[in-house]
Amino acid sequence: MPNRNPTSFSSYVALCFMIFSNVALVTSKSTIEPCSNSDSCNALLGYNLYTDLKVAEVASLFQVDPISILTANAIDISYPDVENHILPSNLFLKIPILCSCVDGIRKSVSTKYKTRPQDTLSSIADSIYAGLVSADQIKEANSISDPSVLDVGENLVVPLPCTCFNGTDNGLPAIYLSYVVKAVDTLAGIAASYSTTITDLMNVNAMGSTSIKAGDILAVPLSACASNFPRYASDYGMIVPNGSYAITASHCVQCSCGPGSRNLYCMPSSLAVSCSSMQCKSSNLKLGNVTVQQSSAGCNVTSCAYGGYANGTIITWLSSSLQPRCPGPQQFPPLLAPPTHVTRDSAFAPAPAPQSDGGSTTTVPKTVPSTGSLPGLAPAGAPIGSTSDASTLVNLVAAVPTALMIFLLIKLIPPFSL
Template identity: 65%
Template sequence: MATILTFLLVATFLRPLATAKSTIEPCSNFDTCSALVGYSLYTDLKVSELASIFSVDPISLLLVNAIDISYPDVENHILPAGLFIKTPISCSCVDGIRKSSSTVYKTRPSDTLASISAVIYGGLVSADQIKGANPKAALSDPSVLNIGTKLNIPLPCTCFDNKDNDLPTIYMSYLVTPTDTLMGLAARYATTLTDLMNVNALGSPAIEEGDNTTTLTDLMNVKAVGSPAIEDCDILAIPLSACASNFPRYASDYGLFVPNGSYAIAASHCVQCSCGPGSRSLYCMPTSLAVSCSSMQCKRSNLMLGNVTSQSTSAGCKVTSCSYDGFVNGTIITSLSTSLQPRCPGQQQFPPLVSPPKALPDSLFAPTQAPAPAPSHSPSPSESGGFPKKHSNQKPSVLPSSGAVLGFPPTNIPTGNASVESSGTGSLVNPFSIISTTFLLGSVFKFLLSLPF
């Protein structure tokens, strides 16, 4: 009986080794693009700590997730373990393929390449990939790292010219979980199954001609984890609708793309840009964060950056606007434009903001909510200090629906002190499988005890 139990335990917990798939975009230039990485916190982390892990600006990290940055000391706010966050990164061309070259990690006590790969970065990059990206570092023994060693982390990313079907798009690298399906991901991130499969070279979702036996249920099952389409720990490129900037190449924020329903910071925290719900037009305005900024007034007018005036005429509506044209040599560039439109535009729609989350949502299995409708009245910058006011019925502990994908990463691992022996991506035992395994072993054990010996 002991032999049988031992066999069942070993067979249950050992997972077959497999190489996770990821989207690889060949490239032949030195251009970079805006990209995102989907990440679930492995433990409670301050905003500044999370930003340090990905080498990004904490304010940019919060705004891309539409988290209100007006809270006091928001950079030291503690985000809960398991929270899913979209992280902005710069996607470069390195050795002929797209990857992040700006993410730098500084090793801490007890770090190994395996723990950095599987725990700190959640399986988004393998230990071998980290080792290959740091040929000059002392990594002869990946289980013993000198404290304070700076490592380049080649996070996966894609650009595809920041377009999808010729529309502005920003791509998010997403690590597949055991409960994911392609159809579910397409619905959650407001894309189509066809787009998702085409972007990731997964073939076509169309049913073969002459196959009259395939049902919708069959089609959904084919896209489940474990099928030829996607598997646990694969890394997909998720196309997210975005608003594109039109700044000149010599601007330091050239190529700025803002995901739909979120914000971005620019011009040394002097300017914020938003991409309203369902919008394709980037709207930029002053922010209250800056201590000192260059002039934001459009020349030959009394309009400030973000101001829009309209005047009804017999020929239509005369619209005059003061727009942001990029940050050049420390100067905020603005431009004044006038156009004749069929009708006068309504109030500018802003993405709804949420409070810095303190806990995970009540239900991990609740369906993803639809994007919140824009308020009927959008306050002006002077009313809100640069941001729209929060709704009174807004839950302070829930991220926007576009980022409400949650899991159960290990919460008992101190920062930088986890030790994982596998060097591949996705080497941690998935907590969902642990729960299922516990019930299975309990049932088997009761059954064995009932057998006569």
């Protein structure tokens, strides 16, 4: 009998194990945005409540101001004790966060979670944070050697996904929502729900096809109104999505982005109690006041606008301009009552696949816009951000029929003797 390498069979078994292990370790796909500076920017997270929670409890999970969550979702903050209002399970909310540049990519690392009895990394990632992070990401961010042992009361850093892309989309102001794909979602349904296009979603997320799966995390551009506050202002870079508003200047100022608008409009908020002066210098106009005067040359418009918040002072500036026609009344986002339940047609339901009149899911043909790209590669003109190369490779391996893989591996294994 010829001599055979005794390690040949074990090597091929190890190869087989590694391939199938990698297939099992497919993780959620998310957009990665490279960055090179330490600036923070505004972003949003799409979050589904895993149980009934008070507004303040949701805010604590993400370490943000409870009022900022309400305003980002156009919920009326004038209700008594609104921070302690109980929000229903499965409610979908947009959570405003600061997106930082860490180790060359955009992500939020300001969120910390205090562990409780019965917590596991998987339950924290999949349930409490609704798939916005993976157990492995939490493990890596906290250098956890044994994930089966979590001390009660331990503060864990929870790295959450976010993108900014300079606060623009196709050259217009935008804020980006990190959206976790649900099993019923289609790319067409998500695009329709957020007033964008399939092509735009594919470009932003560097997708080679319209195929998505549950657990993927997509960056969804939302049209918005951008501020032009100076860098020294604490609210520098503030951007507000269409149809919502934001509170700033220690709850003294409310800025809104009306439906179909690109102009940020700021005025004193309903929470203003002890605030610095909001009157424009050399004028009797206060923040948010606008005067118009028709003339033969057009319309003279004078306004007292908000210029940011610095060192406890509300900055205002007076502007005058001659416009072809006088502006109409200011359009405000319609405010919603604090929600107590969730229905399919609720404004707080997650973006579903398009539905027919009968309520059944409509089949949407998965056509790929002509981009000149191969599957798995970024479409032409896509931003630098892209999905994980490792995830794409694993998905390609996973697409190979299991029986074919086993057949090929058997053919590669040389004969051996016991």
